[in-house]
Amino acid sequence: MMKYFNANKVNFIIMSVFFLVIGIFVIAAAERYYAYKETLQNLRFQKTQLLALQQDLDMTTNSIEQIKKEQERFKEILFEERDVPAFLDGISGSAQKSLVYIMEMKTQQFNQVPVPKSISDSNMRPGQASQGAQNQAGYNSRDEQAKLSDMLTLASMPIHFKIHGTFNAIVNFLGSIENYRQLLTVSNVEISTDQNYPQLICEFTMDIYSLKKFRDI
Amino acid sequence: MKAYLAIEVTDHKLRYVVIEKSEKMVHATRAGVSNLTLDPSAQGALTACVRDIIAKENLDIARIFLTVNCRDTVIHQLTFAKMSKADLDVLVHGEIEKIPAFAEKAFDSIYREQESENPAKSKVIFAAMSDKLLQYIINEVQQTRIPCHELEIAPLNLTGLLTSADLTNSIQSFIVLNEHATNLVVFENGQIKYLYTTNTGTDGMYPFNSVGQKQGITLGWAEELKRVLKSYSLENKKSIDKIWLLWDKEAAPKFDVYLQEQGNFSVKALDLSQEWVTEPINPINLLPIVPAVYYFNKIQPAFSLKQFFNTFEFNDLITKSLLVSALILAIVGVISGGMILRFSLLEHSAFVQLKDTQKKIAILQEKSPEIIDLKNQYDESRQQLLFQATYVKLLNRMSWSEVLSEVASELPEELSLTSFKVDDSGEVTFTGEAFTMGSIAHLLRQVNSSVILKNGKFNYLSEEVVKNKKVFRFGILADLRLDDQS
Numbered sequence: 175m176m177k178y179f180n181a182n183k184v185n186f187i188i189m190s191v192f193f194l195v196i197g198i199f200v201i202a203a204a205e206r207y208y209a210y211k212e213t214l215q216n217l218r219f220q221k222t223q224l225l226a227l228q229q230d231l232d233m234t235t236n237s238i239e240q241i242k243k244e245q246e247r248f249k250e251i252l253f254e255e256r257d258v259p260a261f262l263d264g265i266s267g268s269a270q271k272s273l274v275y276i277m278e279m280k281t282q283q284f285n286q287v288p289v290p291k292s293i294s295d296s297n298m299r300p301g302q303a304s305q306g307a308q309n310q311a312g313y314n315s316r317d318e319q320a321k322l323s324d325m326l327t328l329a330s331m332p333i334h335f336k337i338h339g340t341f342n343a344i345v346n347f348l349g350s351i352e353n354y355r356q357l358l359t360v361s362n363v364e365i366s367t368d369q370n371y372p373q374l375i376c377e378f379t380m381d382i383y384s385l386k387k388f389r390d391i
Numbered sequence: 392m393k394a395y396l397a398i399e400v401t402d403h404k405l406r407y408v409v410i411e412k413s414e415k416m417v418h419a420t421r422a423g424v425s426n427l428t429l430d431p432s433a434q435g436a437l438t439a440c441v442r443d444i445i446a447k448e449n450l451d452i453a454r455i456f457l458t459v460n461c462r463d464t465v466i467h468q469l470t471f472a473k474m475s476k477a478d479l480d481v482l483v484h485g486e487i488e489k490i491p492a493f494a495e496k497a498f499d500s501i502y503r504e505q506e507s508e509n510p511a512k513s514k515v516i517f518a519a520m521s522d523k524l525l526q527y528i529i530n531e532v533q534q535t536r537i538p539c540h541e542l543e544i545a546p547l548n549l550t551g552l553l554t555s556a557d558l559t560n561s562i563q564s565f566i567v568l569n570e571h572a573t574n575l576v577v578f579e580n581g582q583i584k585y586l587y588t589t590n591t592g593t594d595g596m597y598p599f600n601s602v603g604q605k606q607g608i609t610l611g612w613a614e615e616l617k618r619v620l621k622s623y624s625l626e627n628k629k630s631i632d633k634i635w636l637l638w639d640k641e642a643a644p645k646f647d648v649y650l651q652e653q654g655n656f657s658v659k660a661l662d663l664s665q666e667w668v669t670e671p672i673n674p675i676n677l678l679p680i681v682p683a684v685y686y687f688n689k690i691q692p693a694f695s696l697k698q699f700f701n702t703f704e705f706n707d708l709i710t711k712s713l714l715v716s717a718l719i720l721a722i723v724g725v726i727s728g729g730m731i732l733r734f735s736l737l738e739h740s741a742f743v744q745l746k747d748t749q750k751k752i753a754i755l756q757e758k759s760p761e762i763i764d765l766k767n768q769y770d771e772s773r774q775q776l777l778f779q780a781t782y783v784k785l786l787n788r789m790s791w792s793e794v795l796s797e798v799a800s801e802l803p804e805e806l807s808l809t810s811f812k813v814d815d816s817g818e819v820t821f822t823g824e825a826f827t828m829g830s831i832a833h834l835l836r837q838v839n840s841s842v843i844l845k846n847g848k849f850n851y852l853s854e855e856v857v858k859n860k861k862v863f864r865f866g867i868l869a870d871l872r873l874d875d876q877s
Contacts, residue, residue, distance in 0.1 A: 188716055210735075213745060220749060234759075287779040345795045
């Protein structure tokens with residue numbers, strides 16, 4: 175072998191192979207390192223994305239919870255279905271105390287409280303509001319969609335009263351109604367006389383309010 | 392103190408000298424001869440012989456110096472016409488192949504161009520040794536596991552040590568009486584001037600005390616050498632001042648005297664004790680210590696035989712290179728493998744986490760439209776409730792008891808109402824009766840100045856006579872002041 179190669183040549187070959195193999199080792203290790211680094215970078219990006227998504231969802235969920243709590247608080251000043259008989263009993267009691275005779279009391283079904291377009295457009299003015307209340311065609315167009323869900327809406331049950339009593343008794347009676355803890359409204363008040371003056375006849379509509387699911391209305 | 396072992400391998404003997412280094416000189420502590428028939432096929436024989444010497448002498452050897460002096464070696468001088476080195480290489484190689492002992496055999500050789508008196512001529516001295524013998528000897532010595540990197544073919548480099556004043560002041564010569572041959576070297580200032588080899592050695596001469604044929608051979612040998620020396624003197628017109636002799640003085644103590652007396656051949660035993668050796672030794676033992684002297688004094692010999700070790704050193708070097716490379720590769724491999732494994736595991740772990748994260752993202756992304764939709768529904772519901780509540784608030788912003796009380800207080804006494812109606816839109820309708828128009832006009836003014844009513848206007852007015860009395864029936868329209876109360 176020595177005849178054909180000298181030590182330097184063979185050493186050169188050995189060193190070349192040596193460095194080649196070392197180079198392969200280093201390249202293999204570097205390749206693994208960069209692959210790991212790339213995966214890690216990707217992982218960090220995905221984790222950031224996940225965190226942002228999670229935060230968004232948490233915020234959304236919190237908002238929902240907040241709205242639910244608001245609704246619960248709102249419910250406290252509204253009527254439940256089960257409260258209605260007791261309320262009507264209470265009304266009868268108030269009438270007796272106020273020396274008012276209830277000639278007629280007709281209840282109707284709960285109906286969604288209409289929202290006049292003027293209010294939903296956020297350009298509500300008090301004068302327009304009362305006009306808009308009559309405009310049933312101007313209701314929020316999204317109602318139909320909302321009805322398909324379990325979402326809550328404010329529903330009112332109109333109760334038509336016809337009472338008989340003196341002017342003072344009627345005023346006292348209306349005053350006692352207004353002092354009720356729960357939300358109610360009195361509208362279409364009409365007072366008229368008959369032959370038994372000073373006894374008067376008063377007709378009015380009282381709406382009591384409750385939160386109802388769209389599907390239940 | 393560690394000792395060195397200088398050995399000279401001949402055809403039938405192994406001559407050794409145990410030496411110690413004494414500054415630049417060699418101190419020969421012991422010397423001896425072992426019987427050894429040099430046979431390249433006798434594996435381990437030389438190794439065993441060396442080990443026996445070491446054991447017998449109880450030595451701790453630091454290094455072995457090897458001198459070869461046998462039939463399978465040759466030292467020769469030739470003169471050629473001047474030529475290129477490449478041509479000289481081929482020519483010398485061819486000349487060696489012409490020697491019967493080297494014909495059709497592998498051999499290793501060196502040569503050196505000497506100074507020549509004739510510029511058109513190249514005087515070359517070469518030495519050669521068969522590969523088989525070389526490999527055998529070096530392998531055997533290396534098997535002792537004692538370092539041995541100095542080799543000499545006797546007496547090639549002896550001339551280089553003849554540098555003392557009495558050896559350099561004239562042209563001189565030395566004769567080496569080997570077993571198989573005799574070398575005659577004419578030298579001047581440490582340079583070989585002439586080299587002659589005869590095949591007569593001690594094998595044909597000893598013992599000297601016998602008479603007859605052997606004495607004749609010895610004297611014939613002396614005559615031959617004298618003729619050669621005379622021929623050299625005549626040819627070069629230079630007389631040879633001194634003739635030194637290297638022979639086994641222990642075997643033939645009076646051989647120099649014998650030559651003087653019987654052969655009229657004046658020779659002196661070579662003694663290097665003034666310069667290289669601490670004390671006079673058996674002249675023949677100068678041959679094995681030659682490489683040691685060169686080694687201890689770090690002198691580069693004129694005929695370096697280092698290349699004879701090339702194959703072995705080459706193999707050693709390759710083996711060492713391979714071993715070191717393999718070791719480093721193993722270490723680098725383990726480290727790289729460890730790194731690759733570690734990064735692979737880390738990548739796998741990261742990949743698993745990535746997949747898990749992607750799954751979570753997919754789940755959340757799948758879930759998020761549902762939640763967002765729900766949130767939108769809640770927002771819509773909230774907005775709807777807000778609108779509804781706003782509307783109800785508008786409806787509920789007046790107290791009916793207050794309205795009625797206010798109306799009652801502002802009603803003129805001479806006027807009676809038959810009905811009072813307020814509808815959802817806040818339109819108020821008064822109907823009533825009065826005896827005077829003034830009362831109705833008063834009511835109208837009261838309405839317009841009221842804190843709860845405004846825009847009072849007549850709806851209708853009719854006059855009737857009831858029980859001979861004029862009665863005015865009227866209708867007044869007005870609006871509730873919702874603006875001001877909100």
